[in-house]
Amino acid sequence: MFGKIIFGLIGVPSGIVIIIYTRYIVEQITGPIGFAERYMGGAGTYTFVRFVGVIIFIVSLLVMFGFGDWIYYAIVNPAGSILVE
Numbered sequence: 001m002f003g004k005i006i007f008g009l010i011g012v013p014s015g016i017v018i019i020i021y022t023r024y025i026v027e028q029i030t031g032p033i034g035f036a037e038r039y040m041g042g043a044g045t046y047t048f049v050r051f052v053g054v055i056i057f058i059v060s061l062l063v064m065f066g067f068g069d070w071i072y073y074a075i076v077n078p079a080g081s082i083l084v085e
Contacts, residue, residue, distance in 0.1 A: 008064020015057030022049045 018025065026032070026045050036048035062068040 004063050004066070004068075008060045011056055011060025012064070015053045015055075015060060018053030018056065019050055022046055022053070025049055 023046070026049055030045070030049070033045045033048055036044035038044070040047050059068065062071065
């Protein structure tokens with residue numbers, strides 16, 4: 001229970017920081033990412049880093065509020081998802 005809350009309290013701000021500081025992350029830390037530039041166009045690296053930030057933000061919220069378990073069991077074991085508390 002507390003682990004999920006702590007995960008959310010760490011993940012949500014991390015996702016927000018990644019979204020806000022995308023330019024700094026790309027220019028100072030990662031540099032251009034080849035597959036992102038190839039498949040997402042000219043600013044593909046920036047788009048990819050922001051996408052990762054949004055995914056971290058959403059997954060952290062889902063886990064923190066308990067929806068992550070429901071989604072996990074629905075995807076991994078659809079028949080067993082009915083038995084989840």
